[in-house]
Amino acid sequence: MASSYELRCRECGKRFDIQPLSICDDCFSPLEVVFDLPAIKSKFTREAIAQGPWNMWRYRALLPVPDSYIPVTPSGMTPLMAAPRLAKRIGAKNLYLKNDAVCLPTLSFKDRVVSVALAAAQGFGFDTVGCSSTGNLANAVAAQAARLGLKTCILVPADLEPAKILNTQIYGATLVRIDGNYDHCNRLCSQIADRFNWGFVNVNLRPYYAEGSKTFGFEIAEQLGWRLPDNVVVPMAGGSLITKIRKAFQELIDLGLVEPKTVRFFGAQATGCSPIVQAVKKGGEHIEPQRPQTIARSLAIGNPADGPYAARAIRESGGWAEDVSDVEIVSAIRELAETEGVFTETAGGVTTAVTARLYAHGRISPDDLTVVAITGNGLKTLDALDGKFEQLPAIRPRLADFEEAYLDRIQPGRAPAQPAAPAVEGAYAR
Amino acid sequence: MPVNVLLPNAFQKHTNGTREIKLEAKNLPELIAGLEANFPELKQHLRDGDGKVRRFINFYVNDEDIRFLGEDKYAFKDGDEVLVIPSIAGGCC
DSSP: OOEEEEEEETTTOOOOOSSSSOOOOOTTOEEEEEHOOOOOOSSSHHHHHSSSSSSGGGGGGGGGOOOOOOOOOHHHHHHHHHHHHHHHTTOOSSSSEEEGGTTTTBBBBBHHHHHHHHHHHHHHOEEEEEEOSHHHHHHHHHHHHHHHTTTEEEEEEEEEEEEHHHHHHHHTTOOESSOHHHHHHHHHHHHHHHOOOOETTTTTTTTHHHHTTHHHHHHHHHHSSSSSOOOOEEOOOOOOOHHHHHHHHHHHHHTTTSSOOEEEEEEEETTBBOHHHHHHHHOOOOOOOOOOOOOOOOOOSSOOOOOHHHHHHHHHTTTTEEOOOHHHHHHHHHHHHHHHHEEEEEHHHHHHHHHHHHHHTSSOOSOOOOEEEEEEBBBGGGGGGGTOOOOOOOSSSHHHHHHTTTHHHHHHTTTOOOOOOOTTTTTOOO | EEEEEEEEGGGGGGGGTTOOOEEEEEEEEHHHHHHHOOOHHHHHBBBOOOOOOTTTTTEEEETTGGTTTGGGGGGTTOOOEEEEEEEEOOOOO
């Protein structure tokens, strides 16, 4: 390899120089970035990483971006939070959240992949970038393209959540609304990419884009003190993230940054769009496409490109996959917010609900160290919670009204206070 | 039944740059055979070692994935447009 990385076909192994290309011209299978790990070993050490910025670019030696690229957006390095209250609810003892609901700049893990894709796009000289998206990716491309001064062409299903549409348009992006679902957007996107010399992050830039997901895994390991968890629970749409976290862990093992360990991977989908889960449950890798029907729009990809690889990663790791209903998704969004103070979008509801089920079914042992991937922010899918909260009548600004209407809700069983008695020293006036 | 077939860039190395072709085909197997007859070089790339069409190649009839229409059993209608897309881009997580 002239560079420290190259493109390689995931099926036939054919090698390609670095270029904006995602499909093998021999077998039409997807291409992947492969790093020359021995050449990187001296650069990618715990010490070198510790010297880097407190964001995903601290791992740039294992990201496929030009050497000359100067990062402009500090994405990544989101909190890895212990989740003891959620753990108690679901029968876990050692549970963590990797919280990309607060990833910069657009509050989803997509900021990571777009950071890498647009760095590559600049290196290839594209002046226009785009994507097909279920929303989060659109937001991320729009924001980071604005920061890099690139033109945009972003395709989304017309019925996308209003917040995700607004959160794309605010950055001045050209938003192309498609009368169809995500798979329709994707198809048109492939045709546009074939016709015009633009950089589409999830088409011709896909191999570069996908590598950005590895930073989610690198961070988990570093934040755990350079060790790997026992299990990771990951939401699946196209199926890329779960395979890239696994790749990240393997690269860390190969480079000697963590002790070798078999981490089990668990995939989460909504029942209304669960082609990868169905493949896992049937024990294979064959993906039967579905027509998505779920509130978890960011996971609603009926024909997941990385589905076979995701199913394989889960199976090889000794993990499992589950799907949950829309009702369970909403309950889980609330449960995560109420127990851990993290407000996630529908995809995070899927992951949380699936995690609870995995513990309930004994797929994960209570003592295991398990990390749950929270990939997006609840403020973007407020419509999923429409009508879920009762609004009490407004009260007059009087203490008696407050005690009458609210006290029992705040502290159930507590009677309204008597007129205050004089304080007694040594006692607590209640 | 004449069917208009749109080919992706990835095929063009094996189709002398042809992007679009009209083929007589009643169904998908006939359409694939027609492609292979017109572009013999494409055949070895289109099929895997077992002779099966590679799993990353998708066929769409008008706006629909042919797998939702019955796949091999779907009978092409006059004016159908078939779009071939290899390894359709994967989206989110």
